Amino acid sequence: xxxxxxxxxxxxxxxxxxxxxxxxxxxxxxxxxxxxxxxxxxxxxxxxxxxxxxxxxxxxxxxxxxxxxxxxxxxxxxxxxxxxxxxxxxxxxxxxxxxxxxxxxxxxxxxxxxxxxxxxxxxxxxxx
Amino acid sequence: xxxxxxxxxxxxxxxxxxxxxxxxxxxxxxxxxxxxxxxxxxxxxxxxxxxxxxxxxxxxxxxxxxxxxxxxxxxxxxxxxxxxxxxxxxxxxxxxxxxxxxxxxxxxxxxxxxxxxxxxxxxxxxxxxxxxxxxxxxxxxxxxxxxx
Numbered sequence: 001x002x003x004x005x006x007x008x009x010x011x012x013x014x015x016x017x018x019x020x021x022x023x024x025x026x027x028x029x030x031x032x033x034x035x036x037x038x039x040x041x042x043x044x045x046x047x048x049x050x051x052x053x054x055x056x057x058x059x060x061x062x063x064x065x066x067x068x069x070x071x072x073x074x075x076x077x078x079x080x081x082x083x084x085x086x087x088x089x090x091x092x093x094x095x096x097x098x099x100x101x102x103x104x105x106x107x108x109x110x111x112x113x114x115x116x117x118x119x120x121x122x123x124x125x126x127x128x
Numbered sequence: 129x130x131x132x133x134x135x136x137x138x139x140x141x142x143x144x145x146x147x148x149x150x151x152x153x154x155x156x157x158x159x160x161x162x163x164x165x166x167x168x169x170x171x172x173x174x175x176x177x178x179x180x181x182x183x184x185x186x187x188x189x190x191x192x193x194x195x196x197x198x199x200x201x202x203x204x205x206x207x208x209x210x211x212x213x214x215x216x217x218x219x220x221x222x223x224x225x226x227x228x229x230x231x232x233x234x235x236x237x238x239x240x241x242x243x244x245x246x247x248x249x250x251x252x253x254x255x256x257x258x259x260x261x262x263x264x265x266x267x268x269x270x271x272x273x274x275x276x
Binding site: 038039040042043044046047076077078079080083084085087101103104105106108120122123124125126127 | 169205207208209212213216232237253255257
């Protein structure tokens with residue numbers, strides 16, 4: 001996948017995330033994918049590590065069902081080989097509490113054979 | 129114009145300087161009009177307050193170096209794309225009064241102009257950082273104290 005292909009893939013991935021499109025998300029992750037929300041679970045319930053497609057999708061389903069996103073904007077998108085770093089901003093509505101917050105997220109994505117094999121996200125862990 | 133290898137060298141040098149506490153290298157690496165921000169809610173006070181200008185940023189770095197020494201440092205990812213860089217690194221970060229702090233990961237997004245950083249946005253484990261600042265066992269406790 002070339003640079004423009006990776007850029008299109010990343011934008012499609014985030015569109016699926018915003019739309020809560022689990023089919024598109026499922027297709028985007030490799031069987032051996034990992035999804036980590038960086039941080040210590042001792043200090044925040046947001047910090048997580050999911051390994052393998054089924055577990056990644058389970059975590060993604062929880063996120064999609066808990067947090068709805070709006071006003072999403074990609075602020076930085078760096079592409080280097082088969083990897084991308086993304087800085088994005090979104091307004092997050094916590095559906096269980098009604099709390100709304102605008103927050104920034106950093107993401108490091110590794111892609112192989114057209115699918116995500118590693119996604120590491122940095123969120124404001126003190127929010128939960 | 130700063131080339132890719134120059135930016136990579138700059139970023140690696142700044143990371144090494146942070147670990148070594150080398151303020152001279154840090155001072156040289158940032159532009160006079162640089163900005164620095166830790167991504168996170170404004171509710172977290174000084175931790176996430178944006179800093180503008182060389183002096184304010186250097187004061188923060190000096191404070192961090194004095195109070196939050198880094199160990200077991202490793203760069204995990206480093207991307208350069210035009211004049212932007214993104215680095216992901218891991219270290220054990222300890223308050224001086226605390227021993228054996230957990231290993232934590234940090235992500236930095238930098239913009240470079242004329243060989244110097246003009247913008248740094250840093251992502252870190254804000255819950256852990258607040259606990260270090262407050263001396264509380266968990267961020268939930270710190271947040272409760274600050275925002276009842």
